[in-house]
Amino acid sequence: xxxxxxxxxxxxxxxxxxxxxxxxxxxxxxxxxxxxxxxxxxxxxxxxxxxxxxxxxxxxxxxxxxxxxxxxxxxxxxxxxxxxxxxxxxxxxxxxxxxxxxxxxxxxxxxxxxxxxxxxxxxxxxxxxxxxxxxxxxxxxxxxxxxxxxxxxxxxxxxxxxxxxxxxxxxxxxxxxxxxxxxxxxxxxxxxxxxxxxxxxxxxxxxxxxxxxxxxxxxxxxxxxxxxxxxxxxxxxxxxxxxxxxxxxxxxxxxxxxxxxxxxxxxxxxxxxxxxxxxxxxxxxxxxxxxxxxxxxxxxxxxxxxxxxxxxxxxxxxxxxxxxxxxxxxxxxxxxxxxxxxxxxxxxxxxxxxxxxxxxxxxxxxxxxxxxxxxxxxxxxxxxxxxx
Amino acid sequence: xxxxxxxxxxxxxxxxxxxxxxxxxxxxxxxxxxxxxxxxxxxxxxxxxxxxxxxxxxxxxxxxxxxxxxxxxxxxxxxxxxxxxxxxxxxxxxxxxxxxxxxxxxxxxxxxxxxxxxxxxxxxxxxxxxxxxxxxxxxxxxxxxxxxxxxxxxxxxxxxxxxxxxxxxxxxxxxxxxxxxxxxxxxxxxxxxxxxxxxxxxxxxxxxxxxxxxxxxxxxxxxxxxxxxxxxxxxxxxxxxxxxxxxxxxxxxxxxxxxxxxxxxxxxxxxxxxxxxxxxxxxxxxxxxxxxxxxxxxxxxxxxxxxxxxxxxxxxxxxxxxxxxxxxxxxxxxxxxxxxxxxxxxxxxxxxxxxxxxxxxxxxxxxxxxxxxxxxxxxxxxxxxxxx
Numbered sequence: 001x002x003x004x005x006x007x008x009x010x011x012x013x014x015x016x017x018x019x020x021x022x023x024x025x026x027x028x029x030x031x032x033x034x035x036x037x038x039x040x041x042x043x044x045x046x047x048x049x050x051x052x053x054x055x056x057x058x059x060x061x062x063x064x065x066x067x068x069x070x071x072x073x074x075x076x077x078x079x080x081x082x083x084x085x086x087x088x089x090x091x092x093x094x095x096x097x098x099x100x101x102x103x104x105x106x107x108x109x110x111x112x113x114x115x116x117x118x119x120x121x122x123x124x125x126x127x128x129x130x131x132x133x134x135x136x137x138x139x140x141x142x143x144x145x146x147x148x149x150x151x152x153x154x155x156x157x158x159x160x161x162x163x164x165x166x167x168x169x170x171x172x173x174x175x176x177x178x179x180x181x182x183x184x185x186x187x188x189x190x191x192x193x194x195x196x197x198x199x200x201x202x203x204x205x206x207x208x209x210x211x212x213x214x215x216x217x218x219x220x221x222x223x224x225x226x227x228x229x230x231x232x233x234x235x236x237x238x239x240x241x242x243x244x245x246x247x248x249x250x251x252x253x254x255x256x257x258x259x260x261x262x263x264x265x266x267x268x269x270x271x272x273x274x275x276x277x278x279x280x281x282x283x284x285x286x287x288x289x290x291x292x293x294x295x296x297x298x299x300x301x302x303x304x305x306x307x308x309x310x311x312x313x314x315x316x317x318x319x320x321x322x323x324x325x326x327x328x329x330x331x332x333x334x335x336x337x338x339x340x341x342x343x344x345x346x347x348x349x350x351x352x353x354x355x356x357x358x359x360x361x362x363x364x365x366x367x368x369x370x371x372x373x374x375x376x377x378x379x380x381x382x383x384x385x386x387x388x
Numbered sequence: 389x390x391x392x393x394x395x396x397x398x399x400x401x402x403x404x405x406x407x408x409x410x411x412x413x414x415x416x417x418x419x420x421x422x423x424x425x426x427x428x429x430x431x432x433x434x435x436x437x438x439x440x441x442x443x444x445x446x447x448x449x450x451x452x453x454x455x456x457x458x459x460x461x462x463x464x465x466x467x468x469x470x471x472x473x474x475x476x477x478x479x480x481x482x483x484x485x486x487x488x489x490x491x492x493x494x495x496x497x498x499x500x501x502x503x504x505x506x507x508x509x510x511x512x513x514x515x516x517x518x519x520x521x522x523x524x525x526x527x528x529x530x531x532x533x534x535x536x537x538x539x540x541x542x543x544x545x546x547x548x549x550x551x552x553x554x555x556x557x558x559x560x561x562x563x564x565x566x567x568x569x570x571x572x573x574x575x576x577x578x579x580x581x582x583x584x585x586x587x588x589x590x591x592x593x594x595x596x597x598x599x600x601x602x603x604x605x606x607x608x609x610x611x612x613x614x615x616x617x618x619x620x621x622x623x624x625x626x627x628x629x630x631x632x633x634x635x636x637x638x639x640x641x642x643x644x645x646x647x648x649x650x651x652x653x654x655x656x657x658x659x660x661x662x663x664x665x666x667x668x669x670x671x672x673x674x675x676x677x678x679x680x681x682x683x684x685x686x687x688x689x690x691x692x693x694x695x696x697x698x699x700x701x702x703x704x705x706x707x708x709x710x711x712x713x714x715x716x717x718x719x720x721x722x723x724x725x726x727x728x729x730x731x732x733x734x735x736x737x738x739x740x741x742x743x744x745x746x747x748x749x750x751x752x753x754x755x756x757x758x759x760x761x762x763x764x765x766x767x768x769x770x771x772x773x774x775x776x
Binding site: 127133195196260 | 577586618635646658682685
């Protein structure tokens with residue numbers, strides 16, 4: 001405790017682009033379609049060592065981007081989304097590790113997605129973009145890692161949708177990493193989470209400005225996207241954290257006016273979150289990425305989840321958060337049990353936190369200690385010995 | 389168990405209207421405004437006894453109406469919303485009790501609400517309707533009960549928003565009932581529940597067909613109202629019941645097409661619930677009734693919830709449901725503890741159920757036994773003795 005205080009952003013970082021060319025293009029998708037001219041936006045922090053053995057791939061969540069740490073410009077108001085975890089002396093210590101973060105396929109922050117231009121037509125893809133999967137995101141990340149000259153990652157690390165990607169990495173490329181860190185994630189999206197995603201998509205698609213996705217030459221479906229984000233935010237917090245943060249406090253005054261001006265603090269917060277999101281996220285990407293999560297079910301090709309892990313070689317650290325009701329402790333334990341039954345090296349803990357699903361972005365002190373010690377601890381890399 | 393099997397609807401019941409006239413009108417609201425020409429739609433089941441001591445007032449939830457039991461016409465496809473609990477031999481036994489059920493103020497099923505015509509203008513109220521409270525609903529119900537010649541109810545019974553009304557009854561008219569039954573309810577709406585209500589309202593008000601509430605001469609804001617209802621339905625179920633009922637099953641086929649035709653069973657269910665709701669509920673009533681719930685905080689005028697119960701005289705039965713995450717067991721226990729500290733007669737149980745908040749509409753077998761035994765048990769009516 002107290003070993004990992006909040007510090008200033010870890011430095012100024014540039015953005016990079018990796019464009020698939022030659023044998024890598026077109027990029028074949030699990031759904032059967034292909035994509036030409038795929039671009040991947042990524043950032044790196046720290047330095048790759050001489051034997052290229054210190055690379056850690058960080059995998060972002062639903063609304064994240066490649067900008068995981070540091071600043072792009074000295075006057076940026078905020079640092080990358082996981083700056084508390086990435087930097088010199090932090091859990092993903094850039095004095096020791098070379099950290100890679102890339103924007104996922106289908107998103108809207110530099111990597112090809114529905115808001116990109118289709119080279120065949122010169123028009124935005126919009127809803128003509130193919131539906132993508134967590135596996136497609138991972139296969140594209142694998143091409144980036146190969147492009148960077150790395151055969152085996154030291155670790156893949158991801159929370160929420162990033163954890164889904166980390167799970168897919170471990171199963172799809174079992175020899176490509178030594179360690180896997182899974183935070184607040186699940187091996188398959190629950191019916192309730194699919195339901196929340198569907199309501200968000202409905203809110204977007206019910207906005208007349210959505211225009212079947214072809215809104216790029218006019219106003220965006222801001223109200224629908226804001227409603228979708230408001231729903232999302234409720235699921236990222238817990239009832240307890242909302243009680244602590246807002247309770248029944250009014251935004252203005254201390255008594256109801258019993259008119260349309262009454263506003264609870266929690267309403268003002270959600271409205272602000274909804275508006276802010278519209279400025280940085282593409283409504284069609286919301287549809288595609290939420291669908292990719294819906295599709296995710298690691299066990300679907302196996303009789304049991306244990307079967308999915310039979311080929312894995314990495315050591316796993318799994319963390320869940322007590323008040324996370326979107327991706328619950330029970331869902332993390334399913335992964336832990338399946339890995340244990342498959343005879344894999346797995347460490348697990350639940351962090352006691354009131355912050356709900358967002359805890360993996362907030363509980364940096366205890367999380368930093370757990371992740372740093374897991375990464376520093378000696379582990380037997382099972383892939384060298386051809387063990388099962 | 390098995391004593392209260394599902395039976396056919398308890399009979400054909402007529403609808404009644406009670407129009408406030410004379411000294412009762414205009415009806416003064418807690419927010420300071422008044423309403424002229426208020427109408428109350430109600431139904432009754434069973435017969436009032438000679439000393440008028442066997443009346444039970446049933447209070448409906450957010451989207452309910454006066455039609456709690458029986459059929460209006462022999463060919464009705466479904467019976468009233470609580471037919472499993474009301475009828476000859478059922479928990480609210482119409483061979484013993486005279487059951488009254490009325491549509492709440494602000495709703496859209498016969499009682500005055502935003503879709504009613506403002507007698508001053510000849511136009512629909514729409515958003516010119518005054519904001520109403522749970523207390524306003526209760527004060528109107530009290531006028532109905534008085535109109536029916538009943539000075540003291542045998543019991544008031546309500547679940548969810550109906551439970552809020554029952555709580556308000558017990559505090560506002562402490563001598564007006566012997567018993568109170570509270571199911572799946574709370575003494576104050578949580579920040580999370582306010583947040584869900586606000587997102588639903590936003591979905592409605594973002595629909596361009598809403599037209600600031602003045603949609604009555606044209607198409608209704610169906611898509612916005614459907615999205616609001618979808619959100620509501622997720623909160624009425626539990627993650628466990630959604631897993632049991634839908635899991636990750638697809639609506640059509642057994643493999644993803646990876647196109648816009650993919651649909652999970654849970655998505656189809658929500659879409660159906662959303663569409664069905666639009667046919668029977670008014671979007672403006674959604675706004676007003678959800679706001680009335682947001683406003684509800686029984687303890688707001690007291691230092692502690694216990695203080696609110698100091699004046700009550702009734703005996704209480706409180707039931708919560710283990711998987712209800714909208715109005716939780718913890719919230720019911722707050723009421724139980726406050727009643728116990730105030731020295732009141734209170735019985736409490738949690739029913740172990742996977743059905744979430746909807747359990748109070750579904751767990752009729754065990755619920756019937758608990759409610760029937762509570763109503764039949766001897767209790768000391770404290771109001772006679774001027775205690776505390």
